[in-house]
Amino acid sequence: MTRALFIIDVQNDFTEGGALGVEGGAAVAAAISRYLVxxxxxxxxxxxxxxxxxxxxxNGGHFARGHSGEPDAPDFVTTWPVHCxxxxxxxxxxxxxxxxxxxxxxxKGQGRPAYSIFEGVTDxxxxxxxxxxxxxxxEVDVVGIATDYCVLASALDAVAEGLTVRVFDDLVAGVDPSSSALALERLAAAGVRVEGASQN
Structure with missing residues (x-):
């Protein structure tokens, strides 16, 4: 059995003060490091x-930009402020x-939208x-940002690849609390074990 950890998008722009910062992002970064220690x-x-x-x-419609290339209003569903x-x-x-x-x-995401780690390319x-x-x-364990987007997509794709998947719900941070809760429910329904890192 070979086990990997997926750390999803723990980047400055997705943490507090970043272009698309989520609440709790910096705390998740530190908590992942403590968990690995x-x-x-x-x-x-x-x-x-x-x-x-x-x-x-x-980037394939991912950034909210008008025809002139100037920033436009993002819908925070499929279009986003310029980030990363x-x-x-x-x-x-x-x-x-x-x-x-x-x-x-x-x-991931060079020139196109990309949420799942499986849409990326390794170094x-x-x-x-x-x-x-x-x-x-x-086997993979999944942690990182954001619960309701890239963590969700990455974990679902890992299941589709035939892997045994866990998501640690205390090592993730989401864009929105309600959609993050729904994402964790969706993952559990797909066969992902959703549990706390402290249980392991």
């Missing part, structure tokens, strides 16, 4: 994804996240599915 040998691999959007254009632009501080991992444990970096140029297969991973 407590369990240094739990994971064979640690994947960490980042949104890595193009500076120009609207490649190479900017906003796209960097949050400083409270210990990235020394990351074995596989993943970038070695493989898809996430290819990398998981190469490493023989069959």
């Amino acid at each position: 407590r369990h240094p040998h739990r994971y064979d691999q640690v994947f960490a994804s980042r949104d890595w959007h193009d500076a120009e254009g609207d 632009v490649a190479g900017t501080t906003g796209a960097d991992y949050h400083p409270a996240l210990d990235t020394s444990v990351v074995t596989v970096g993943v970038r 070695s140029g493989l898809s996430v599915a290819q990398k998981l297969d190469e490493l023989g991973v069959d």
